[in-house]
Structures are given as structure tokens and as C-alpha cells.
Amino acid sequence: MGVAKWINKVAAAAVPALGAGAALAQAVVDMPGGPAVRQLNLPPPVTGIASQIYDLHFVMLGICAVIFVAVFGVMFYSVFAHRKSKGHKPADFHESTAVEIAWTVVPMIIVIVMAALATKTVLAMKDTSNADITIKATGYQWKWGYDYVKGEGEGISFFSSLSTPREQIEGKAPKGVNYMLEVDNEVVVPVGRKIRILTTAQDVIHAWMIPAFGVKQDAIPGFIRDTWFKAEKVGVYRGQCAELCGKEHGFMPIVVNVKTEADYTKWVEEQKKLMAAKMDDPNKQWTQAELIARGEKVYAATCVACHQASGKGTPPAFPPLDGAKVVQGPKDNPIAVLLNGRQGTAMASFKSLSDVELAAVLTYTRNSWGNKTGDAVMPADIKAAKAWDAAKLNQLSAKAQ
Amino acid sequence: MSAVLDQHGHSHGHDDHHHGPPSGLMRWVMTTNHKDIGTLYLWFSFIMFLTGGVLALGIRMELFQPGLQYWNPEFFNQLTTMHGLIMVFGAIMPAFVGFANWLIPLQIGAPDMAFARMNNWSFWLLVPAAMLLVISFFVPGGATAAGWTLYAPLSTQMGLGMDLGIFAMHIMGASSIMGSINIVTTILNMRAPGMTLMKMPMFCWTWLITAYLLIAVMPVLAGAITMVLTDRHFGTSFFNAAGGGDPVMYQHIFWFFGHPEVYIMILPAFGIISHVVPAFARKQLFGYASMVYATSSIAILSFIVWAHHMFTTGMPASGQLFFMYATMLIAVPTGVKVFNWIATMWKGSMTFETPMLFAVGFIFVFTMGGFTGLICAVTPIDIQIQDTYYVVAHFHYVLVAGSLFALFSGTYYWIPKWTGHMYDEGLGKLHFWASIIFFNITFFPMHFLGLAGMPRRIPDYATQFADFNAIASVGAFGFGLSQLIFLVVVLKAIKGGAKVGDKPWEGAEGLEWTVPSPAPYHTFETAPQVK
Ligand SMILES: [Cu+2]
Numbered sequence: 001m002g003v004a005k006w007i008n009k010v011a012a013a014a015v016p017a018l019g020a021g022a023a024l025a026q027a028v029v030d031m032p033g034g035p036a037v038r039q040l041n042l043p044p045p046v047t048g049i050a051s052q053i054y055d056l057h058f059v060m061l062g063i064c065a066v067i068f069v070a071v072f073g074v075m076f077y078s079v080f081a082h083r084k085s086k087g088h089k090p091a092d093f094h095e096s097t098a099v100e101i102a103w104t105v106v107p108m109i110i111v112i113v114m115a116a117l118a119t120k121t122v123l124a125m126k127d128t129s130n131a132d133i134t135i136k137a138t139g140y141q142w143k144w145g146y147d148y149v150k151g152e153g154e155g156i157s158f159f160s161s162l163s164t165p166r167e168q169i170e171g172k173a174p175k176g177v178n179y180m181l182e183v184d185n186e187v188v189v190p191v192g193r194k195i196r197i198l199t200t201a202q203d204v205i206h207a208w209m210i211p212a213f214g215v216k217q218d219a220i221p222g223f224i225r226d227t228w229f230k231a232e233k234v235g236v237y238r239g240q241c242a243e244l245c246g247k248e249h250g251f252m253p254i255v256v257n258v259k260t261e262a263d264y265t266k267w268v269e270e271q272k273k274l275m276a277a278k279m280d281d282p283n284k285q286w287t288q289a290e291l292i293a294r295g296e297k298v299y300a301a302t303c304v305a306c307h308q309a310s311g312k313g314t315p316p317a318f319p320p321l322d323g324a325k326v327v328q329g330p331k332d333n334p335i336a337v338l339l340n341g342r343q344g345t346a347m348a349s350f351k352s353l354s355d356v357e358l359a360a361v362l363t364y365t366r367n368s369w370g371n372k373t374g375d376a377v378m379p380a381d382i383k384a385a386k387a388w389d390a391a392k393l394n395q396l397s398a399k400a401q
Numbered sequence: 402m403s404a405v406l407d408q409h410g411h412s413h414g415h416d417d418h419h420h421g422p423p424s425g426l427m428r429w430v431m432t433t434n435h436k437d438i439g440t441l442y443l444w445f446s447f448i449m450f451l452t453g454g455v456l457a458l459g460i461r462m463e464l465f466q467p468g469l470q471y472w473n474p475e476f477f478n479q480l481t482t483m484h485g486l487i488m489v490f491g492a493i494m495p496a497f498v499g500f501a502n503w504l505i506p507l508q509i510g511a512p513d514m515a516f517a518r519m520n521n522w523s524f525w526l527l528v529p530a531a532m533l534l535v536i537s538f539f540v541p542g543g544a545t546a547a548g549w550t551l552y553a554p555l556s557t558q559m560g561l562g563m564d565l566g567i568f569a570m571h572i573m574g575a576s577s578i579m580g581s582i583n584i585v586t587t588i589l590n591m592r593a594p595g596m597t598l599m600k601m602p603m604f605c606w607t608w609l610i611t612a613y614l615l616i617a618v619m620p621v622l623a624g625a626i627t628m629v630l631t632d633r634h635f636g637t638s639f640f641n642a643a644g645g646g647d648p649v650m651y652q653h654i655f656w657f658f659g660h661p662e663v664y665i666m667i668l669p670a671f672g673i674i675s676h677v678v679p680a681f682a683r684k685q686l687f688g689y690a691s692m693v694y695a696t697s698s699i700a701i702l703s704f705i706v707w708a709h710h711m712f713t714t715g716m717p718a719s720g721q722l723f724f725m726y727a728t729m730l731i732a733v734p735t736g737v738k739v740f741n742w743i744a745t746m747w748k749g750s751m752t753f754e755t756p757m758l759f760a761v762g763f764i765f766v767f768t769m770g771g772f773t774g775l776i777c778a779v780t781p782i783d784i785q786i787q788d789t790y791y792v793v794a795h796f797h798y799v800l801v802a803g804s805l806f807a808l809f810s811g812t813y814y815w816i817p818k819w820t821g822h823m824y825d826e827g828l829g830k831l832h833f834w835a836s837i838i839f840f841n842i843t844f845f846p847m848h849f850l851g852l853a854g855m856p857r858r859i860p861d862y863a864t865q866f867a868d869f870n871a872i873a874s875v876g877a878f879g880f881g882l883s884q885l886i887f888l889v890v891v892l893k894a895i896k897g898g899a900k901v902g903d904k905p906w907e908g909a910e911g912l913e914w915t916v917p918s919p920a921p922y923h924t925f926e927t928a929p930q931v932k
Contacts, residue, residue, distance in 0.1 A: 028864045028865055028867065030865065031863060031865055034854075034863060034865065035853045035854055035855070035863055035865040035866060036853070036865060037865045037868070038849070038865070038868050038869065039849065039852070039853035039865065040849045040852065040853075041849075041852050041853075042785060042852050042853075043853065043854060049781070050785075052781065053781045053782055053784075053785050056779060056781055056782055057776065057782050057785075057852075060775070060776050060779060060782065061776070064772040064775065064776065067772075068768070068769075068772065071739065071740075071743065071768070072765065072768075074743055074747070075743045075746065075761075075764065075765070078743065078746045078747050078748070078749070078751075079746065079751065079753075079761065082682075082746065082747065082748055082749050082750065082751055083750070083751050083752070083753075084683070084750040084751060084752045085752070088748070088749070088750050088751075089750055090682065090683045090684040090748065090749045090750040091684065091747075091748035091749070092684065092685070093687075093748075094684070094685040094686065094687050094688070094689070094745075095687065095688050095689070095690070095691075096688075099744070100688055100691045100737070103736065103737060103740045104733060104737055107732060107733045107736045107737075108733050111729040111730065111732050111733065111775075114729060114775070114779065115725060115726050115729050115779075118725065118779045118780060118781055118782075119722060121780075121781040122718055122721050122722055122725070122780045122781060123718055125781060125784065126717075126718040126721070168468070169468055169469055169861060170468065170469060171468045171469075171470070175467060175468065175864050177864075178863075179467065179863055179864050180467070180861060180862060180863045181863050199715075203554070203558075204552075204554050204555040204558065204648075205552060205554070205555065205648055207713060207788060209854070209856075211785065211853070211854035214781070214784070214785055215784075216713050216784050216785065216787060216788075217713060217715060218713050218714045218715060220642075220648055220649060220714065220715075221554060221642055221648060222641070222642020222643060222647075222648070223642060223647070223648075223649070225714070225715035226715070227715075239854060240856060240859075241856070242713075242787070242788040242789070242856045243552075243713075243788060244478070244547070244548045244552070244555065244858045245555060246478075246546075246555060246558065247473075247474045247475040247478060247546070248474060249474070249478070249858060249859060250474060250856075250858075250859030250860050250861050250862070251474070251861070314475075315541070316541050316542050316560055316561075317542055317558070317559075317560055343643070344557070344636075344641070345558075346558055
């Protein structure tokens with residue numbers, strides 16, 4: 001790793017001289033837990049696996065460099081020495097079984113050595129047994145959802161979305177140091193404990209990656225895969241979705257905050273308290289205005305990516321809700337759409353939202369933009385609808401002809 | 402290319418029936434002549450190359466700086482997707498078919514391709530396919546934006562553009578299969594008397610093997626995208642878990658096509674280099690037989706390595722190990738080829754005209770892509786860099802500095818035969834140096850970006866990645882503009898330039914150099930005798 005630091009220093013000195021560096025104007029600094037400015041190598045490893053990968057890469061690079069110098073040393077010597085302009089006459093050998101065998105067998109041995117070196121790491125990466133904490137990461141278009149399913153913190157569950165302000169992306173505000181790799185809710189884990197990550201997805205394939213951990217695992221809709229890491233250093237580590245997942249693919253970062261054991265326990269307690277506080281009082285009587293206010297928040301967090309803040313969507317992929325017949329018609333239809341989703345489209349089921357949230361977002365969509373039904377969908381309506389059978393849901397949620 | 406208009410053709414050789422081409426547009430529409438069809442393929446692929454290049458510049462423009470400048474993210478994804486599809490299916494593959502059409506009959510002493518009329522049809526199918534791809538940008542929802550790999554279920558979400566893309570690929574696939582059947586039949590049945598398989602020029606060998614690969618895998622691609630189509634419109638759920646399907650199955654099927662596909666794009670390039678290096682070293686190709694065996698082993702191995710594109714989907718450790726070992730094995734025959742070329746150069750009497758410059762450039766830069774390929778083959782490292790810019794760098798080193806440079810090398814080498822004129826050597830050399838320098842400026846920094854964790858296919862990125870992206874963008878524009886030099890050289894050679902004899906290159910060998918330049922409209926109507 002000493003070598004890498006040294007190379008990085010040289011490059012840091014050399015590149016600005018070359019670079020038409022667009023970002024130089026803003027004096028960019030390294031992102032803590034994310035990429036360094038003009039980083040040349042893999043990130044400093046934070047897990048055992050990542051250091052094995054780091055070393056493997058260095059060894060591979062070294063072997064390749066030696067072969068490179070040897071082979072191209074010969075070639076360029078020939079290029080300079082065996083020229084017609086220097087009066088070199090062509091020799092007329094054109095085969096040699098011994099030489100052919102040699103340069104088949106020697107590379108064969110080299111690749112066997114390389115493969116042998118890597119095998120141990122492959123097996124270690126696959127061993128997800130005996131985890132201390134298991135967290136399920138679900139990819140959505142376009143955010144991540146996390147559920148702590150086993151171990152300390154079990155039951156904690158939240159969404160995690162990009163928190164970089166729009167103005168920074170559009171160039172209307174200076175970009176922060178964590179630009180593009182910052183989220184509203186970070187995944188928090190304790191240091192030195194084995195964390196197993198289950199990945200899955202709601203809609204299309206995403207991939208969960210944190211370079212400093214040497215972890216990348218596709219999140220496949222309808223299937224669960226797993227991977228693991230054991231962070232050795234406290235800190236915040238950053239990555240992002242690595243599998244093309246549609247238009248906002250570049251905007252769904254992953255941030256893992258590694259805390260000390262004690263801080264982690266504290267965090268878990270806070271979360272539990274917060275979750276209890278967030279639970280809506282089941283006996284509360286909601287007014288239409290309260291539902292709309294609440295619904296606007298739910299909409300902004302859950303629906304805007306597709307249907308847009310204007311409610312106009314981006315047809316034909318994502319239809320408008322503003323002016324939509326379904327939205328303004330009888331309550332049962334939009335309720336069914338939200339509970340059931342629309343099979344085979346990006347419109348997923350949102351029945352994991354609470355009754356209040358669903359009622360609120362529907363009240364909001366029915367009374368916003370050009371929509372003016374003037375009524376409210378009550379949490380009790382949702383509760384009743386949750387008892388409908390599949391046939392009824394399918395029928396009510398079907399697309400209007 | 403009016404060059405094959407054989408104005409002088411009447412004066413020599415055959416005196417029996419009509420042998421000049423008809424004139425006007427209908428000549429090109431109706432032609433069954435392998436040289437005309439070769440020319441059509443080459444121009445078609447060049448136009449697609451420029452189209453795909455413009456899309457690439459659109460990508461690099463957006464990535465010049467962090468932040469969203471020019472395109473919305475959806476359109477950006479359309480650019481990356483269509484850049485890939487157009488370059489692979491519209492530019493590189495048809496360009497090699499163009500070479501095959503021009504050269505295989507000339508190199509084996511045959512009068513034309515075996516199925517001349519089907520040959521016409523295979524070319525003209527490409528035009529509607531290309532039109533579908535281009536039109537798809539203008540339909541509601543725009544072109545497909547699911548990446549050139551069209552992974553399901555993202556590809557089942559797209560709009561009409563995706564359907565047009567699927568149809569385009571069906572048509573191009575049919576065209577490739579027909580072209581391949583033609584090539585296999587021609588090579589196996591129409592070689593001049595005395596030309597045994599093991600005396601056949603390397604370019605024909607590599608194409609024979611490539612054609613078999615194409616026939617084996619194009620139907621697999623057709624199957625995969627047809628399943629996407631029925632998932633989209635006919636209620637099937639091949640790739641939808643909710644209906645009992647599996648999204649990862651798409652990737653298995655796609656890459657069973659996709660990995661041989663990358664060899665389809667490089668084996669004929671190996672063939673071209675195996676002609677150019679001996680010609681300019683004035684020395685016979687070293688290890689002809691081992692070249693044939695190496696090419697065949699690469700082709701066979703290419704069928705058992707597909708899942709190295711899928712290490713992060715989560716396969717069992719035994720699967721990862723198998724695909725890692727098999728992939729690393731491919732380095733061996735590939736290495737043999739490189740060693741053979743260098744041994745051919747060794748103690749030769751070399752000159753460095755443009756074809757040779759591109760060939761040496763090919764060997765040098767392609768090998769770098771080979772090394773990064775070896776690094777990517779190591780599963781743990783691959784998991785770290787998969788879907789990052791490292792992979793983008795890797796495959797552009799083998800596809801641009803590999804396939805494309807070989808195509809340039811071959812064009813400069815054979816253009817005197819095609820047009821009857823020597824190209825402008827000064828401009829050719831300028832094209833080479835500009836290309837190789839800008840190529841490296843564009844793609845070398847991408848290795849660093851990938852190692853540092855920048856994913857591919859994103860329109861915006863962390864500011865720490867900014868400098869290398871800016872450098873890459875500058876390089877890309879330089880590389881794009883350099884290709885206009887190539888256009889000028891080709892147009893100049895077609896229009897005029899020093900007249901050349903049958904064999905303009907001192908060290909060139911093969912039957913194509915025994916016919917006049919430009920090659921008359923009809924050649925080898927009586928088969929030559931090969932000793
Ligand atoms: Cu994603």
C-alpha cells in the first residue's frame with residue numbers, strides 16, 4: 001500500500017498540469033469514505049476481503065507488467081533493429097515446435113498460479129454464515145430500502161435516498177464534498193461485526209456496492225442473494241447502485257456508517273424511539289387538510305420519481321396523475337391500484353405503506369394540481385380495502401379502457 | 402465506390418459475355434457481385450461508425466463536467482445504449498463482413514460468393530434495421546435505454562423504442578446468419594484447386610471460424626430478445642419472477658451469445674493482422690498451424706466462459722471458480738497469437754507504412770486490453786470492478802484498439818487493390834498517430850475511474866472523478882475528429898492518386914495480389930492453380 005500512496009502523490013502532482021480539469025476551479029478535496037481526488041487505485045481497504053482483493057490486484061498488475069515489459073521489449077527492439085531502412089535482410093524461419101510449446105506452457109503455468117491465488121478469496125467471499133447482523137437491502141427505482149432482519153437492531157426499517165440538493169446537480173449551487181454519494185438515511189452498522197446483506201429488488205435489477213468493503217452484489221427482483229462484510233474501521237463508506245436500473249440509475253447512492261459497538265447500540269435505541277413516535281395514533285381523527293399536508297410528504301418521498309412533482313408524469317412511461325380519471329373517480333379504484341400495483345408495469349404495490357400514509361397520499365393526489373374531488377380518503381377506507389380478495393383487487397385496479 | 406467500375410476491364414482477359422457492372426443506382430440495389438456488396442458493407446459500416454461516434458461524443462460531452470449539463474438522464478441512457486448497439490451491430494460486424502466479401506473470393510481464387518443473390522439480400526436487410534434503430538430515437542419515449550445488453554426486466558419497462566430495437570436486432574441477426582452461411586459455403590466449396598485448408602490465408606481461416614460462431618450464437622440472441630418481446634406484450638413471464646420466471650436467466654442466454662460475440666468481433670481482426678505483419682516484415686507468418694489451432698481453441702473456449710460477465714449476480718462458488726479458470730485459459734491461445742506476430746517481425750526487414758503502423762499499434766494496445774481482461778477474469782477483482790469504468794476501459798481497448806485498428810490496418814493494406822490507387826501515406830500516418838494518441842487519452846484514465854469505483858452508465862458523478870473525465874472527454878473529441886482524416890484518405894484514394902500495379906506491397910502474398918488493381922469486376926472466372 002505504500003507504493004500506491006506514492007503513486008497517488010506523483011499523480012496528484014502531475015495531472016493538474018495536464019488536465020483540462022473542469023472541477024479544478026472549485027478546489028475539490030477527497031471524499032471521506034468515497035473516492036479521493038484523481039484516485040488511481042482501488043480504495044484503501046476497510047475489510048479483510050477488500051485487502052485480499054487489493055493485494056490480488058497488485059500481484060496481477062505486477063505479473064502483467066513484467067510480461068508486458070518482456071514482450072514489448074522484444075517487439076520494440078525488433079521494430080527498431082530489424083528495419084529495411086537499416087539494411088536488415090529478412091530471415092526465413094517460420095516455425096519452431098519447441099518455441100511454440102514453450103510459449104504455450106509458460107503462460108499456462110502463469111495463469112494457473114494466478115487462479116490458485118484467487119481461489120481462497122472467492123471461497124471466503126461466498127461464506128456468509130454466522131453473521132452477527134442481517135440486513136435486507138431492497139433496490140427500488142430509485143432508492144434503497146433497508147430492513148434489519150436479524151441481530152441487534154432487528155425491526156429497524158427505512159428508505160435511503162440521494163440527499164444531494166437538485167440545485168447542486170443543475171449547477172445552480174456549488175457542489176458539496178459528498179456530491180452524489182450522500183443519502184438522507186445511512187445504513188448504520190457496528191465495527192468489527194460480521195454483517196450479512198441480503199439483496200433483492202422491487203422492480204428491476206440493481207446492485208449494492210461499497211468499494212472500500214470489496215462488496216458488490218446484484219439485487220434481483222423476486223430473488224434474494226447475499227453477501228457480507230466486516231468493517232475494521234469506524235467511519236462512513238460510500239458507494240452507489242452499480243447496475244443500470246433506468247433513468248435515475250446514477251442517483252441512488254449507498255452510504256454505510258460504521259460505528260463503535262456502543263454508538264451502534266445508542267443508534268438502535270434512538271431508532272426504536274423514533275419509530276414508536278412515528279407510528280400514527282390509531283384513534284386520531286384526521287381532517288382533510290391534515291391528510292393533504294401529510295400526503296404531500298408521502299408523495300414527495302414515494303411517488304415523485306415517476307409521476308413528477310407536477311403530477312404530469314413523463315408519458316408514455318409514467319402516466320400523469322393530474323387529470324387522470326382513475327385518480328378522480330370512485331375512491332376504490334385508486335385505492336386498489338396502490339394496494340395491488342399494476343402487474344407488469346413499473347407501478348408496484350405500495351401496501352407496505354401504513355393506512356394513514358396511503359389515505360394521505362390519495363387525498364393529496366385527489367385534491368392537487370387540477371384534481372378537485374374535495375373529499376378525503378380516510379385511513380379506515382384503506383383498512384377496509386385491505387380485506388378485499390385478489391379478484392376484487394385485480395378488477396378494481398385494472399387500467400381504465 | 403466507383404473504383405470497381407472496371408473501365409479498363411474490357412481490355413484484358415475474358416472476352417465472352419458481359420462483365421462490366423450496370424450503371425446508376427440500380428447497380429447497387431440489384432448487385433450480386435461480391436466486390437460491390439463488399440463496398441456497400443464497408444460504406445454502411447462507416448456511416449454507422451460515424452453515427453455511433455456522434456452518440457459517444459454526446460456521452461462524453463455530458464461527462465466532461467460533474468452535474469447535469471446537456472441531457473436528461475433518460476436521454477443519456479439512450480445515448481449509451483444506442484452507441485453500443487450501433488457500434489457492435491452496425492459498425493464493427495458489418496465492416497468485417499465487408500472485408501470478407503471483398504477478400505475471401507479473391508484470396509481463395511473463387512469467382513464470387515457461393516450464394517450471390519442471398520449475399521445481396523444479407524446486405525440490404527441491414528438498411529431497414531439501421532433505419533429502425535435511428536427512427537427509435539423519435540418515437541414517444543425515445544430509443545431503448547436499457548443498455549446494449551438489454552437486461553430484463555429493465556428492457557420490459559421500455560417504450561416503443563425497445564420494440565423497434567428488438568426488430569432491428571432480429572433483422573441484423575438474420576443478415577449475419579445468411580452472411581455466415583455464405584462464407585462457410587464459399588470457403589469450404591470454392592477454393593481453387595490445390596488450396597488445401599492448411600494452405601488457406603489466415604483471414605479466411607479466422608472468418609471460417611467466426612462464421613461458425615455466428616451461426617451458433619445469433620439464434621440464441623434472437624431467442625433472448627424474442628422472450629423479452631413476449632414478456633413485454635404477450636403476458637409471458639420468462640424473466641419475471643412474479644410469473645415464475647427469472648431475470649438472471651436472461652443474462653445467461655444473452656451472454657451465451659454475448660461472449661462468443663466478442664470473439665466474432667476480434668477473430669477476423671486477428672486474420673487481418675496476420676496478413677499485414679508478414680507483408681511489412683517481408684517474412685512469412687510465424688507458426689501458421691499454431692495460429693489456426695489457437696484461433697480454434699479461442700472459439701471453442703468462448704462457449705464456456707459466458708458467466709464471467711455475471712460474477713455479481715450471485716452464483717455458487719463452484720460456478721465462480723469454473724468460469725474464472727475457463728476464462729483465464731483463453732489468455733493462453735491469445736498469448737500464442739501475440740507471440741507469433743512478434744516472432745514474425747523478429748529478424749524481418751520491416752517498413753512502417755500505415756497498415757503496419759496500425760498493426761503494430763493493434764498488437765501493443767490490444768495486448769493491454771488483454772491484460773486488463775485477465776485481471777477482470779479474477780473473480781474477486783471482477784466483483785470489485787464489474788460495471789465500473791474499468792470494464793469500459795477494458796473493452797474499448799480490445800474493441801477500438803483491437804477490432805477497429807485492425808479494420809483500419811486492413812483498409813490501408815487493401816485499398817490499393819480496391820481502388821487501384823495508392824492512398825495518401827502522409828495523411829494515413831497522421832490518422833494513425835492521432836488515433837492512437839487520442840485513443841489512449843480517452844480510455845487510459847478510465848482504468849483509474851473504475852478502480853476508484855465510478856460506475857458505468859451514469860450521467861453525473863462525484864466531483865473527485867472530474868479531472869479524469871475531463872481528460873477522457875477531450876481525448877474523445879480528438880479521436881472523433883481524427884476519423885475524418887480517414888474519410889479524406891479514402892475519398893482521395895477513390896478519386897485518384899498514384900496508380901498501382903498488381904502487387905503494390907513488396908512483401909504481400911496471396912492470390913488477391915495476382916489480379917490487376919483495381920480488381921476487375923469479375924475475377925478468377927477460371928480458377929487459378931495453387932501449388
Ligand atoms: Cu439501481
